[in-house]
Amino acid sequence: MREEQERASRLLAAQANAVALFDEVTARGVIAPGLGEQAASDRIRDLANEMFCGDPDKHRLAADLPVIFAAGRRYFAGRPDITGAELYAQIAQLAGEAGWSLGGTHAGHLVGEFPHEKIDGADIESYIAPGNTTPMRREDKAGRACHWILEIHLVAAARQFGGFYEQLLDLG
Numbered sequence: 719m720r721e722e723q724e725r726a727s728r729l730l731a732a733q734a735n736a737v738a739l740f741d742e743v744t745a746r747g748v749i750a751p752g753l754g755e756q757a758a759s760d761r762i763r764d765l766a767n768e769m770f771c772g773d774p775d776k777h778r779l780a781a782d783l784p785v786i787f788a789a790g791r792r793y794f795a796g797r798p799d800i801t802g803a804e805l806y807a808q809i810a811q812l813a814g815e816a817g818w819s820l821g822g823t824h825a826g827h828l829v830g831e832f833p834h835e836k837i838d839g840a841d842i843e844s845y846i847a848p849g850n851t852t853p854m855r856r857e858d859k860a861g862r863a864c865h866w867i868l869e870i871h872l873v874a875a876a877r878q879f880g881g882f883y884e885q886l887l888d889l890g
Contacts, residue, residue, distance in 0.1 A: 742769060749762075775877065779874060779879070780881055785816075794868075798855060799855070802850030802851075805854065806848055809846070824869070825869055826867045826884070827845050828844045829865040829866065867885070868884065868885065
């Protein structure tokens with residue numbers, strides 16, 4: 719019985735991979751007018767290798783990005799008076815515990831008005847960064863609630879690769 723469950727699980731995983739591959743083939747325009755069958759097949763094979771084979775550390779990093787983001791969001795949610803420095807320190811700790819380093823000097827920033835209000839690089843209060851000791855839950859200069867983007871940039875410095883994940887922190 720267990721053997722059949724494992725077999726069924728592998729078949730379902732293969733099916734999900736096939737759907738993901740088809741979606742990526744479409745998104746990247748791998749099949750194009752004038753492209754011969756062998757060339758298209760070769761491109762699809764190469765794309766499948768890129769998506770499903772390759773380096774387990776890179777796959778682990780990709781999997782860790784949303785996990786660390788979610789943990790950072792939970793940490794933020796549980797601390798009404800959290801500062802940018804405190805959240806940055808927590809994100810750095812989570813990254814280190816997972817075996818990664820942070821790839822930037824900050825882990826996010828205030829959301830500006832469309833089309834992207836300029837964030838003053840010298841104004842540390844605009845960033846989730848060391849040195850920002852102001853509460854993140856506050857009003858901006860116009861009296862509106864501040865909203866934040868949390869950016870998770872993980873790197874494997876020794877192997878020189880990394881990944882990036884960002885979303886709204888306090889909405890959603």
